[in-house]
Amino acid sequence: xxxxxxxxxxxxxxxGFGTWQLTGEAGYRAFREAIEVxxxxxxxxxxxDTEIELGQAIRDSGIPREEFFITSKLPxxxxxxxxxxxxxxxxLERLGMDYMxxxxxxxxxxxxxxxxxxxxxxxxxAWRAMTEAYKAGKIxxxxxxxxxxxxxxRIWDRCEVKPMLNQIQLHICHVAxxxxxxxxxxxxxxxxxxxxxxxxxxxxxxxxxxxxxxxYAKKYNVTxxxxxxxxxxxxxxxxxxxTGQKKHMLSNLAIQDFEISExxxxxxxxxxxxxxxxxxxxx
Ligand SMILES: NC(=O)c1ccc[n+]([C@@H]2O[C@H](COP(=O)([O-])OP(=O)(O)OC[C@H]3O[C@@H](n4cnc5c(N)ncnc54)[C@H](OP(=O)(O)O)[C@@H]3O)[C@@H](O)[C@H]2O)c1
Numbered sequence: 181x182x183x184x185x186x187x188x189x190x191x192x193x194x195x196g197f198g199t200w201q202l203t204g205e206a207g208y209r210a211f212r213e214a215i216e217v218x219x220x221x222x223x224x225x226x227x228x229d230t231e232i233e234l235g236q237a238i239r240d241s242g243i244p245r246e247e248f249f250i251t252s253k254l255p256x257x258x259x260x261x262x263x264x265x266x267x268x269x270x271x272l273e274r275l276g277m278d279y280m281x282x283x284x285x286x287x288x289x290x291x292x293x294x295x296x297x298x299x300x301x302x303x304x305x306a307w308r309a310m311t312e313a314y315k316a317g318k319i320x321x322x323x324x325x326x327x328x329x330x331x332x333x334r335i336w337d338r339c340e341v342k343p344m345l346n347q348i349q350l351h352i353c354h355v356a357x358x359x360x361x362x363x364x365x366x367x368x369x370x371x372x373x374x375x376x377x378x379x380x381x382x383x384x385x386x387x388x389x390x391x392x393x394x395x396y397a398k399k400y401n402v403t404x405x406x407x408x409x410x411x412x413x414x415x416x417x418x419x420x421x422x423t424g425q426k427k428h429m430l431s432n433l434a435i436q437d438f439e440i441s442e443x444x445x446x447x448x449x450x451x452x453x454x455x456x457x458x459x460x461x462x463x
Contacts, residue, residue: 181220181436184417186344187367190321192282193221193249194413195433196371198422199230210424211237217429223347223373223420224275225253225286226267231274239276249281251347253325254310256287259302264309268318283310284323284347288331294462300334311341321345325373328463329362336366345369349462350416351377352408353389355452359463360416375412375419376405389451396448400438403431410435411448 183191197219202210207230211222215237222238224230231252238248252271258264268283285306289299303324310322323345324332336342346363350356350372363370381387382404390404397407409432413419421432440448 184369186321186369187342188321188344192418194418196221196223196418196420198420199224199234200228200422202422202424203229204233206424208233208237212241213426214429215241215243217426218433220247221249223251226255226271227286231271235275235277245277250275250277251282251284252280253284253286254306257290259299259306261305261309264306268309268313272318279317280319282321282323282345283319284325284345287326298334303335304338307335307339314341326462329359332362343368345371347371347373349374350412351375351381352393352411352448352451353377353381353387354461355415355449356463369418370416371418371420372412372416373420375421376408392451396444400440402438406431406435410438410440411445414440414445415449
């Protein structure tokens with residue numbers, strides 16, 4: 181699998197396996213299967229309750245820890261130094277690992293207070309704890325998640341070590357153009373979460389845009405889901421998809437075998453109907 185290179189030189193596989201909602205025994209089985217079919221990059225979080233099973237699946241695979249790339253996240257509610265410092269150690273303990281490859285602030289705001297504008301001071305307190313852990317070798321790279329370009333502007337100049345990645349919701353119906361551009365202009369990598377578009381795109385009834393997705397999928401001789409994933413991969417640089425089914429694990433990895441033309445990427449980026457659908461963008 182291809183890697184991207186983060187701004188501090190750390191390599192990160194461009195396709196990751198999402199673990200949200202894959203809890204307990206079913207999660208453990210899915211992680212073992214994902215490892216078997218070739219995934220080495222896994223995305224977990226304290227709030228997903230999947231760190232223990234993921235760590236166990238990795239140890240039980242017998243594959244050396246260094247071959248994996250593991251991301252976990254600081255809960256959005258934790259906006260102070262001490263709690264962030266403790267949270268890093270607790271994630272390491274649950275994973276049963278002595279380092280994480282990437283650790284990110286899950287959200288710029290506590291989830292219950294998404295509409296309150298400015299958590300910069302709290303985010304910088306958390307960042308201080310993350311920077312310390314980064315320097316101590318407990319984390320190989322540090323970043324953020326769900327930060328709009330405005331959230332980034334509020335902290336960027338005040339970060340001694342600059343954030344290396346922003347993980348954001350990004351799919352054909354939500355390209356987050358301004359935030360993606362801001363991150364890339366500042367040397368940050370972008371990772372796409374919910375790259376399949378979720379219920380709005382594929383639900384019953386699907387958005388009308390689904391017809392367009394299907395026609396592009398036909399052109400490239402892939403499934404609509406593969407088309408969506410490949411679009412998110414090429415647009416963002418890193419894609420994180422979740423599935424509990426082996427056949428989907430395989431078909432999601434097979435997006436490495438085709439490429440969407442520049443012309444079609446530009447046309448597909450125009451599909452974005454998010455605002456028209458009345459849903460509020462996070463960024
Ligand atoms: N930072 C954040 O705030 C944040 C927020 C949300 C998610 N994430 C991360 O991003 C990961 C991915 O996002 P997500 O879990 O929301 O959604 P997703 O990966 O876009 O979609 C998952 C859904 O798509 C289905 N699916 C997967 N592959 C498929 C395929 N090839 N064909 C048909 N259906 C397929 C899965 O069902 P089956 O199991 O039946 O295949 C599942 O219902 C999460 O697991 C999590 O790690 C981060």
